[in-house]
Amino acid sequence: MCGIVGIVSEKRDVAESLLEGLKRLEYRGYDSAGIATLIDGKLAMRRATGKLKALSDKLESDPLRGHVGIGHTRWATHGRPSEDNAHPHSSEKVALVHNGIIENYRDLRHALEAKGHVFRSETDTESIAHLITDFLNMGMTPQEATAAALPCLDGAFALAVLFQDHNNLLIGARRGSPLAIGYGEGEMYLGSDALALAPMTNRITYLEEGDWVEITAESAIIHDKHGDIAIRAIHETGLSALEIGKGTYRHYMLKEIFEQPVVIGDALETMTFGDYQIALPDLPFDWKNIRRLSIVACGTAYYAGMTARYWFEQLAGLPTDFDVASEYRYRGALVDPSDVMIVISQSGETADSLAALRYAKERGQKIVSVVNVQHSTIARESDAIVPSLCGPEISVASTKAFTSQLIVLLCMALQAGEKRGFLSTDKATEIVDALRGLPSKMNDVLRDDNRLQEVAQNIATTKAIFYLGRGLMYPLALEGALKLKEISYIHAEGYPAGELKHGPLALVDEHMPVVVLAPYDSLFEKTSSNVQEIVARGGRIHLFTDKVGHANIGAGITWSLVLPAIHEAIAPILYAAPLQLLAYYTALAKGTDVDHPRNLAKSVTVE
Numbered sequence: 001m002c003g004i005v006g007i008v009s010e011k012r013d014v015a016e017s018l019l020e021g022l023k024r025l026e027y028r029g030y031d032s033a034g035i036a037t038l039i040d041g042k043l044a045m046r047r048a049t050g051k052l053k054a055l056s057d058k059l060e061s062d063p064l065r066g067h068v069g070i071g072h073t074r075w076a077t078h079g080r081p082s083e084d085n086a087h088p089h090s091s092e093k094v095a096l097v098h099n100g101i102i103e104n105y106r107d108l109r110h111a112l113e114a115k116g117h118v119f120r121s122e123t124d125t126e127s128i129a130h131l132i133t134d135f136l137n138m139g140m141t142p143q144e145a146t147a148a149a150l151p152c153l154d155g156a157f158a159l160a161v162l163f164q165d166h167n168n169l170l171i172g173a174r175r176g177s178p179l180a181i182g183y184g185e186g187e188m189y190l191g192s193d194a195l196a197l198a199p200m201t202n203r204i205t206y207l208e209e210g211d212w213v214e215i216t217a218e219s220a221i222i223h224d225k226h227g228d229i230a231i232r233a234i235h236e237t238g239l240s241a242l243e244i245g246k247g248t249y250r251h252y253m254l255k256e257i258f259e260q261p262v263v264i265g266d267a268l269e270t271m272t273f274g275d276y277q278i279a280l281p282d283l284p285f286d287w288k289n290i291r292r293l294s295i296v297a298c299g300t301a302y303y304a305g306m307t308a309r310y311w312f313e314q315l316a317g318l319p320t321d322f323d324v325a326s327e328y329r330y331r332g333a334l335v336d337p338s339d340v341m342i343v344i345s346q347s348g349e350t351a352d353s354l355a356a357l358r359y360a361k362e363r364g365q366k367i368v369s370v371v372n373v374q375h376s377t378i379a380r381e382s383d384a385i386v387p388s389l390c391g392p393e394i395s396v397a398s399t400k401a402f403t404s405q406l407i408v409l410l411c412m413a414l415q416a417g418e419k420r421g422f423l424s425t426d427k428a429t430e431i432v433d434a435l436r437g438l439p440s441k442m443n444d445v446l447r448d449d450n451r452l453q454e455v456a457q458n459i460a461t462t463k464a465i466f467y468l469g470r471g472l473m474y475p476l477a478l479e480g481a482l483k484l485k486e487i488s489y490i491h492a493e494g495y496p497a498g499e500l501k502h503g504p505l506a507l508v509d510e511h512m513p514v515v516v517l518a519p520y521d522s523l524f525e526k527t528s529s530n531v532q533e534i535v536a537r538g539g540r541i542h543l544f545t546d547k548v549g550h551a552n553i554g555a556g557i558t559w560s561l562v563l564p565a566i567h568e569a570i571a572p573i574l575y576a577a578p579l580q581l582l583a584y585y586t587a588l589a590k591g592t593d594v595d596h597p598r599n600l601a602k603s604v605t606v607e
């Protein structure tokens with residue numbers, strides 16, 4: 001979850017470009033940052049706690065020269081955020097940056113301390129610096145020392161290593177955490193992702209599991225996990241330096257929320273044709289032959305998967321399990337090789353989702369991933385990819401990735417329903433038709449956000465809040481609550497509306513706002529009864545509904561937002577937008593750091 005970047009150049013100082021790369025990786029972690037370069041062969045370093053701005057200020061007052069360097073932005077795992085624990089970590093001979101967790105670091109540390117190595121941090125990473133140094137002390141070259149050190153490490157890592165006195169060398173290595181090589185003119189790069197390198201190059205090679213690479217300003221030599229020279233493809237990414245700007249928006253989150261109508265429109269253009277036909281990439285199985293589908297994901301992507309379960313069961317008659325990825329393999333999931341798994345992930349790098357994928361794949365299941373980042377590890381390890389293609393999502397709080405995942409998953413369910421002979425043409429046409437009207441409805445909702453801004457001022461004063469929904473609105477209630485807690489730090493719980501009376505209703509009083517998602521659908525009457533139960537106990541209902549729902553909900557509602565009427569099957573996609581805005585404006589009212597919520601990182605590449 002940390003971000004790493006490295007540059008080796010023939011002729012220019014690299015610190016400024018390293019900092020620019022780190023800015024693009026700050027979404028991966030932001031509790032400290034650091035840069036190391038070689039100045040006339042000697043290691044030099046600047047590190048600072050807090051966001052990148054602190055490092056940037058330090059570099060301004062105390063610049064770093066050097067044609068070769070590495071940089072890091074940290075999400076702390078071992079050792080609190082502090083300057084000593086910030087990367088790069090160094091010995092007298094190497095400096096390195098690391099993304100991942102070294103599980104056997106205590107054993108390594110004890111052994112190396114016994115040999116006289118002096119540790120200065122509480123991190124797992126520092127043991128790698130001393131381990132490589134130990135091999136260098138035996139007379140090995142940097143390449144030999146790295147090759148000797150890597151098999152001693154248990155756990156996950158992406159590494160970039162700088163060696164004293166080697167002005168034209170960087171070594172990178174990957175096991176379990178992503179690392180890409182970038183090709184430039186008279187210089188070469190390493191980065192956690194292609195986005196970090198986009199201002200410098202769009203020619204990228206993604207290292208495979210177990211690979212390590214020696215790069216100079218002119219070339220890259222890749223070794224596979226057996227030490228043999230490996231040839232890996234170079235991809236043109238299509239990412240540009242411009243793509244990650246905030247434009248006129250105050251935050252990435254707001255920009256990404258407002259991008260949704262266009263993102264959805266583009267996705268529908270690619271995935272639907274004719275009255276109701278769905279165009280998806282070829283899948284390595286026949287929907288007709290599947291008996292059971294299993295969906296795994298984390299966080300927001302998990303709630304997209306939970307929504308999709310309703311669609312696959314209701315529209316395709318396909319029994320569907322869904323699991324939070326971090327639990328999947330630990331519950332000892334029974335995997336039938338003739339079934340299919342869908343992994344959903346914006347980044348395509350989430351460690352728990354990847355581990356679930358591998359668990360199912362090892363047991364013979366076909367894997368389809370719904371990913372946004374096309375060359376990510378999850379994408380590469382899947383049998384097929386259905387891209388969600390919402391463009392770079394920078395804000396830690398996921399918004400457009402969620403709605404674009406929903407679009408893809410709904411299209412998959414429609415295709416499955418048609419191929420399995422479960423879904424009538426009339427119903428498919430009705431839904432595709434409704435989908436095509438969605439971008440303009442969402443645009444209307446987004447442009448009319450004054451009432452959300454107002455109510456957010458009240459929500460911001462509360463300590464706890466419930467989000468309720470039934471049917472397809474239940475996963476969205478969970479997602480709405482996640483969005484609020486993640487960026488406003490208000491305790492928010494999503495519940496199925498019918499479950500409240502089985503315990504949580506005890507929490508409801510006149511101070512408790514309760515957000516209810518209740519379009520006038522087939523479950524409206526049931527939800528409406530639950531609303532009255534809450535009103536009777538003094539709860540303050542904040543209702544998201546449509547015109548008919550508003551007219552039929554009954555008395556006692558504290559606040560309501562009337563949304564355009566929408567087909568029941570796609571209502572969660574539309575209703576996601578005002579919930580995202582509610583979370584955003586509440587966070588704004590509380591003055592939190594919207595794009596960089598405390599303790600979090602966007603891409604969670606550790607278990």
Ligand code: M6R
Nearest residue numbers: 299300301345346347350397398
């Ligand atoms: O990249 P992924 O979609 O695999 O990430 C999964 C979760 O970490 C992510 O959705 C997280 O819950 C978001 N911060 C929620 O806004």
